[in-house]
Amino acid sequence: MSERPTADELAEAIEEFLAGEILPTLDDHRARFRMLVALNALGIVRRELAKLPPEDDAAQREVAARIRTGDVPAGTLARVKADVTARLQIDSPRYLDRY
Amino acid sequence: MIADMREALETVLGSISEPVLLPGGASKEAWAVDADGERLLVRRAGGGVIHRHTLSLRHEFEVLTAAHEARVKVPRPVAYIEDLDGREAFVMERLEGETIGRRIVRMDPVPDRLPVQMAEELAKIHALPQERLPFLEDASIDRLVVELDEVGEPHPAIELGLWWLRENRPPRREPVVVHGDFRIGNLVVDESGLVGVLDWEFAHLDDPVRDLAFGVVRAWRFGADTLRLGGIGAVEPYLERYNELTGFDVGLEELDYWEVAGNVGWAIGCLTQAQRHLTGRDRSVELAILGRLGAEVEYEICHLLERQGVS
Numbered sequence: 001m002s003e004r005p006t007a008d009e010l011a012e013a014i015e016e017f018l019a020g021e022i023l024p025t026l027d028d029h030r031a032r033f034r035m036l037v038a039l040n041a042l043g044i045v046r047r048e049l050a051k052l053p054p055e056d057d058a059a060q061r062e063v064a065a066r067i068r069t070g071d072v073p074a075g076t077l078a079r080v081k082a083d084v085t086a087r088l089q090i091d092s093p094r095y096l097d098r099y
Numbered sequence: 100m101i102a103d104m105r106e107a108l109e110t111v112l113g114s115i116s117e118p119v120l121l122p123g124g125a126s127k128e129a130w131a132v133d134a135d136g137e138r139l140l141v142r143r144a145g146g147g148v149i150h151r152h153t154l155s156l157r158h159e160f161e162v163l164t165a166a167h168e169a170r171v172k173v174p175r176p177v178a179y180i181e182d183l184d185g186r187e188a189f190v191m192e193r194l195e196g197e198t199i200g201r202r203i204v205r206m207d208p209v210p211d212r213l214p215v216q217m218a219e220e221l222a223k224i225h226a227l228p229q230e231r232l233p234f235l236e237d238a239s240i241d242r243l244v245v246e247l248d249e250v251g252e253p254h255p256a257i258e259l260g261l262w263w264l265r266e267n268r269p270p271r272r273e274p275v276v277v278h279g280d281f282r283i284g285n286l287v288v289d290e291s292g293l294v295g296v297l298d299w300e301f302a303h304l305d306d307p308v309r310d311l312a313f314g315v316v317r318a319w320r321f322g323a324d325t326l327r328l329g330g331i332g333a334v335e336p337y338l339e340r341y342n343e344l345t346g347f348d349v350g351l352e353e354l355d356y357w358e359v360a361g362n363v364g365w366a367i368g369c370l371t372q373a374q375r376h377l378t379g380r381d382r383s384v385e386l387a388i389l390g391r392l393g394a395e396v397e398y399e400i401c402h403l404l405e406r407q408g409v410s
Contacts, residue, residue, distance in 0.1 A: 060253040067258035081401040
């Protein structure tokens, strides 16, 4: 399973938002200090994520390519749905309650 | 910058109030101004483009004008401005009412005529004369495959949706002028019902039922999932009124087909929005996270295909 944005790309987007848009608006020196600490912590998370091996999406590519050619044996949907469910458990777990 | 913009606007509109930038709008700015006691909205180009196939503001203004002439409920178009402090823009009436989907589905009560009113506006839109809008592109769902390939990520659930759409295509209907994003969230609603249809940038020529079914897509029910039409009502009265006005015979089965298409289109839309962030064109957390929230739409595609008997 591989997804974009990756965890690091998401952390990077948060970092840009906090450092670029929120930090400049903080006047309270204590809030400013805590934001700098938070950004520092986020930097640690990003460096740790960067050490993980990149996820391999070869299996997903193969399934996608097979479906594209019309090769859809029975059971394909069930497997694909199980993969999507696993992604949702990370991306938006509460969404699953809607079904 | 606001002063420059105000000056440029005043050459067109006469004396106006201080422009106020409204929140939201991922790709375009919206400014509220009042001129001569009239509530106006200035729609101005932003940094990037939301989507390759969106209309320019000039063309969007022309579509809005044609819709207004055909008595579609839309904000009255006021003026197109080619260069408003460096970017193109147009001015239209600023309608009063609710546009936020989450709030509309929670109205107590939701206006009971809303589904029928939506059908009435859509019937008028689909009757707009194509020759009046020669710049509108013909678009078919085949374009979705191209857009998915441009993203370049493997998404088996979307592939399954595209496969099912190829295998089950209903007889082709003559293309008409379509709104392209006709759903709760792009409509102004008050307690009396539908006040106006907004956001015409996706207008194109297409199968009318694709447009009719887009408002049924679960993402646009804003959590009120049991009400299939945009979280505000049942789909049957909407369909019945639309058929009555257009003389078409759209049945639930055809609507189901295009509901799948609407979900596949929005699933790909989520990926292309995330690409705006990932490629650096428009850096934003809101766009980035859509790349992940697309999994919700993929789940809905699987759910709909299951109901169609795919295993």
